[in-house]
Amino acid sequence: MSVNAPNDNVLELKGLKVRFDTYEGLVKALEGVNFNIKSKETFGIVGETGCGKSVTAKSIMRLISSPGKITDGEILFKRENNGVIDILELSDKEVREIRGDEISMIFQEPGEALNPVYTTGYQLKEAILSHQSNEFLKEIKNEIEREIEEEDSYIKKKLLNTQIKLIKRNIKKEDSRLTKYLSKIPLINGYKDKLSEKAKEKAINLLEDVELSEPEEIYKNYPHELSGGQKQRVIIAMALSSEPTLLTADEPTSSLDVSIQSKILSLLDELKEEHNLSILYITHNLGVVAQICDRVGVMYSGRIVEIANVNDIFENPLHPYTISLIEAIPSSEKEELNPIGGVVPNLVNPPSGCRFHPRCPRANERCKKKRPSLKELEKDHWVECYHSGDKDGELN
Numbered sequence: 001m002s003v004n005a006p007n008d009n010v011l012e013l014k015g016l017k018v019r020f021d022t023y024e025g026l027v028k029a030l031e032g033v034n035f036n037i038k039s040k041e042t043f044g045i046v047g048e049t050g051c052g053k054s055v056t057a058k059s060i061m062r063l064i065s066s067p068g069k070i071t072d073g074e075i076l077f078k079r080e081n082n083g084v085i086d087i088l089e090l091s092d093k094e095v096r097e098i099r100g101d102e103i104s105m106i107f108q109e110p111g112e113a114l115n116p117v118y119t120t121g122y123q124l125k126e127a128i129l130s131h132q133s134n135e136f137l138k139e140i141k142n143e144i145e146r147e148i149e150e151e152d153s154y155i156k157k158k159l160l161n162t163q164i165k166l167i168k169r170n171i172k173k174e175d176s177r178l179t180k181y182l183s184k185i186p187l188i189n190g191y192k193d194k195l196s197e198k199a200k201e202k203a204i205n206l207l208e209d210v211e212l213s214e215p216e217e218i219y220k221n222y223p224h225e226l227s228g229g230q231k232q233r234v235i236i237a238m239a240l241s242s243e244p245t246l247l248t249a250d251e252p253t254s255s256l257d258v259s260i261q262s263k264i265l266s267l268l269d270e271l272k273e274e275h276n277l278s279i280l281y282i283t284h285n286l287g288v289v290a291q292i293c294d295r296v297g298v299m300y301s302g303r304i305v306e307i308a309n310v311n312d313i314f315e316n317p318l319h320p321y322t323i324s325l326i327e328a329i330p331s332s333e334k335e336e337l338n339p340i341g342g343v344v345p346n347l348v349n350p351p352s353g354c355r356f357h358p359r360c361p362r363a364n365e366r367c368k369k370k371r372p373s374l375k376e377l378e379k380d381h382w383v384e385c386y387h388s389g390d391k392d393g394e395l396n
């Protein structure tokens with residue numbers, strides 16, 4: 001299904017709601033999330049633990065499983081052919097075609113995403129072949145056709161022609177007994193080695209792209225032989241192997257030490273340019289937001305409460321929650337983090353009206369009764385607060 005939304009957005013979330021049916025009651029995890037990601041930008045989602053960052057990322061990939069359910073909203077995604085689809089309207093098969101292909105993801109724990117039993121090279125090659133084997137098979141077919149033109153031996157020509165027939169069957173994913181049988185005959189399955197060589201070549205290039213020195217060595221290593229930073233670079237290489245349009249990154253550096261974290265962020269920034277990527281970057285760390293994001297959405301208790309360019313968020317925060325988050329950053333390494341007063345709301349019985357009102361220094365009766373809507377108070381600066389922009393008045 002194609003939806004018309006002609007603009008520069010790669011992704012647009014509209015009114016997304018997610019619920020978890022638990023023994024404690026219905027967890028209202030996302031309560032109408034709205035934001036967009038433009039082509040080739042890094043959009044950050046920042047907020048305290050439990051506010052709904054990961055649930056948002058998982059919803060985009062349709063990875064919310066029982067007891068969770070997406071109950072409302074739209075997730076509009078601009079495909080490589082420029083058609084816009086609502087991910088929530090797709091069949092499971094259609095979603096699988098997009099997930100890990102046009103939309104890739106990297107997660108917090110690099111170790112968990114790699115299989116300890118296989119070498120990194122094998123895993124990377126498999127990832128490449130799962131998306132690109134047809135492209136490689138077509139290249140190999142053309143190469144064999146050129147070989148046939150130069151070949152004098154009748155028998156060799158015959159064998160090469162049989163290889164071409166087999167390649168065509170593989171491109172069409174014909175899984176017949178004949179295909180399986182022919183694929184086992186050494187004289188006509190030479191294309192398999194060529195396919196493997198092409199995937200290896202691409203894997204080594206990707207390992208170079210993610211700036212791993214000695215990529216040939218890394219290719220042969222098992223995951224346990226790599227450091228945390230090296231593993232995360234391999235994961236990024238795997239995520240890029242399908243040449244995605246959108247990369248979702250859920251706290252991918254939080255388990256790494258600070259200097260490696262910073263290098264990975266710089267790498268992602270470079271890769272965004274080289275690979276024409278848009279990135280959704282999820283973090284609870286405003287320092288990370290400052291380093292990597294172009295725009296940011298501040299999330300509180302299942303709502304995006306402020307969206308702005310990264311400079312505006314730091315220099316002119318308008319929502320009282322964003323202001324508290326920024327004030328919580330210690331001004332020197334010696335200083336402790338200043339925690340935000342109050343507690344993160346219970347999502348089974350969330351506060352009425354604006355969910356931040358119990359912790360907000362500016363809350364009044366109106367905030368308790370009715371939730372404000374997200375409004376553009378300054379150019380490209382959206383805020384969901386009755387008091388933002390004017391310390392005394394009520395603008396919204």
Ligand SMILES: Nc1ncnc2c1ncn2[C@@H]1O[C@H](COP(=O)(O)OP(=O)(O)OP(=O)(O)O)[C@@H](O)[C@H]1O
Pocket residue numbers: 020022027029047048049050051052053054055056066067068284347
């Ligand atoms: N499988 C689940 N079952 C029940 N509730 C869930 C489940 N997954 C998430 N939730 C609820 O959804 C809310 C949002 O969770 P989410 O993982 O998105 O938070 P987060 O902002 O990513 O936090 P963190 O930074 O700690 O990862 C949580 O408060 C939790 O109550």
